[in-house]
Amino acid sequence: MLEELEVRNLGPIRSAVLTPGRGMTAITGETGAGKSMLLSAIRLISGATASVGRVSAGADSAWAQGIFDVDENGKAAGLAQDAGVLDAESQETDPDPDEIGRRELFLSRTVPASGRSRAVLCGHSVPRNVLGNVAAELVTIHGQADQLRLASPARQREFLDMAADDQAEREAYRQAWERLQTIDQRLSNVTNQEASTRQRADYLRESIEQINKVDPKPDEDEELKEKRSRVENAAEIAQGVGAALSALDASSVDSDSDAQSASDAINHAIQALHAIHVGGAFTEAADRLESLNADLSDIVFSLSNEMDTDEDAEGLDAINSRIHQLDELTRRWGPTLADVTAWRDKAAFEVEDLDASPEKVEEIKARHKQAFDEAMKAAEALSKKRKAAAAALANTVTKELSALAMAGAGLEIRVVRRNAGLKGNASTKSDEGQTTSATWPLDANGIDDIEFLFTPFPGSPQLPMGKSASGGELSRLMLALELAVAEKRTAGSSDMTFIFDEVDAGVGGKAAVELGKRLAKLSQTSQVIVVTHLAQVASWADFQFVVSKGSAKAQSANSQASVETTVNEVTGEARIHEIARMLSGSESATSLSHAQELLNSSKL
Template identity: 50%
Template structure:
């Protein structure tokens, strides 16, 4: 929901700030006052192409900032987070600057982002039903998405998508095997040979390091034996011909001498350390006395070197370590299974493909069923609404026909066609309706979709919905409308505002009177330039604006009529006929 819109130096608007109501907001003002600039501002923060000629004449740049409330809109928060612009306090800040010269700049929550990011996020925040924007409904994919949303067929779409993706994966695998069969056979031979060589040597992780340690010991066996004997003689005098005390005996004597003062804490600690040292020396003496080179066989050196060479060959090819070699072998075995390009394997996959296609067709049939039912209901309900919007004889036809081929979206061709008057041919949207007619048609579509959603879910309090309601903007919706039809138009916009934030640019007092808030765009002229201001009107100021819209003046009679119109719209809860 749009919480705030601030505009600086955009066209005739030097500075304006509006804070739309969560419900219905009317933008009114004299023709040529600059109401279109409000739409331009919203288009800019929605990612539209920047146009430097719209920057105010005496300014270096134009700036538009919007604040959206996004509580409950996890998808929007995720998009912002993925762009490195995480939302804080459930608010989304969008800033767009357009210089007189150079490139425009888009900022999302303080983070500069590409314009395409604004487009993807704004598409979930704002829908503009204006002369240019609403032509997007002529896009086939937009029509399909609208119908699917109306049908609430998420489960059927998800089931079909998974089935189709499985089918596509199998088909791609078969095609790849057939087209690259010779390369696959060569790769299979290589993998089999490599796996065979690794299995023949049968290494284990760290084996090469163990063997190199053994080799070093054997190669230095003589030097090790001499050093061991010398160390033993130095530590244990029983190995010598003299009567000198050994290190262990000397340590024992020192411990004995300190025993008398062991009750003193410092001496007790020293005794404990000497005892530990003596035990360690005795253990070393034992190890040195037990060491022997009798088990060292110089002939083993050749076998060890040969084994080290074999392991080295493996690590050179698939290393750098034996752990890497073993991991490569495991992956190669899986790859070998996938690369089995034998006719038998291809036949097995083709059988799987046939079965997968049956699942796809079944899922597509169920998806088509939901769309056909929804298309009939959507067409009928929209056409009922069109009668109340001064479009008697107009009709919307939503058709679902079998597509020439399956794709990720299903097996259907979905087309929205419009007949503007009885006897006219069915034509695609955008080619058969004027701007005003198309705006009213979009209102009817939005309203019918909203009513459908209300049937599916328990109605929540308006305050509980406001965090994640969409913002819908209508422009030129009142073209060629007046009288009772204008009242119906305003009533339906107000009804739609129960589930969405509505911003409508209108010339009709019967429409503006239904709004929760009204903003007046006015132009003031000075000797040097014309300036446009945007003002929220309440109380007597709003009555005066409605009176101006009714009769072009603010006479006593027009003011009275304006007050009566506002009172009537305030008292009546908009109920659909």
């Protein structure tokens, strides 16, 4: 529920705090005092479009914030957590026992005099639609500008489902629908796409055959390119290796050579150093030369082996041909030979899946028909529950409208079975008699088209919700609807705050008393805030706030005084005086007596 609404620099309201309690709160005040600004503030924190024209004159920005007490396991808290603005660490370490399982959500909005507005959820900037999604779970505004909420068929279906208490039927249908969608997609894959499937399978088989024919080995292409390079540069390699060996060890090239090798020269140096018996640096130098001589011997041995290698220049054409074959594979399925073989192995599994036998196709068709029949059965059960609830809900609402000074008004809720022809997720070919998704009467929500039709006065044609009725009539219709489903709301629905504006338009006398009584009745299950000019309505409230206007001091000698609006709670004698003013426009002894009497009688 809404614990606190704070507003700054919004229209004539420079600074105001509204703290509605549980139950019913009435907002009253003279016409033009600025009551609408409080609704504007709530719409702002609910994600509505911001208007810079609402910023108070001379102010840099307008700001509104609502603090809501919510169930920590409720949908609003879940949406806030999904947005990344709530976590377990934000909980108090030692909460009050009455606050266990509860959280506070802070929804605020800043509207600068120029520039873009900023939405903030629990201290974190969020997109405006995130703020709106959270607020939609906390606040429902019934005013002339907000009645289109129930004008959409989707919202009407949701409302009827709540009244029908059909969660079990909807869940059974949801599961059946998902099974049908899954099997329908499989059937589509093996029937509608048979030609393309065959083409794909043929391509895979030909590709696998081509790869297997070449039979590539891991890294074979790199090894062949290295070998080709050696063959192409054989003469240069022989000349360079020979010169290097001649310098290091001439005997390895010419057995008749008596030239001293580099290894022999190093050995003489080692012996000379060991002949010095001082040790220390000389011994260390000798050890390093011995290590160097060992490396030198390995180099000479390796180069000698290279001299013995006989590169086959005549095999160069075969090497190039093989490299060309491997390059073709990597170009098509690479970039490496490892990728080529991996693709081949994966393709082999895909071919198996694509080779659906006629028996497999018939099996899938049989499962498809069974899934469709099960979905239709679940849809029929859901439709039956909805139709029964629609009749009961329409009857209850019509009776409530009569008590709300709308005798002759009525509501009809039509639950009409949808005709075949609604396209499903996929179109499937079938044998004669096979139901396909192109002729399904089903969708994700069942088999019904639902429409709320409102008759605002005797002789009026039935009107779709939200069209051609006055704001007051629609507000009273919404009140009647909310009263009709108050007992059907799920656990945690007390978190919802209902705000009624213009609900008392065109109402007076006994009908006004009945209107206030019904608002008070709704407030037993949910928080209710009503903007009213009728004492008969305000008297039923548990809390009452008065919006009044007065002159503000001039900011400077050259500026003029402006009009400012204040919001104050009235209790005790102050509330009696406000009710008296609403009754007769005066605070005479008679009107004060009538006000006290009205307050005393406005009890459930």
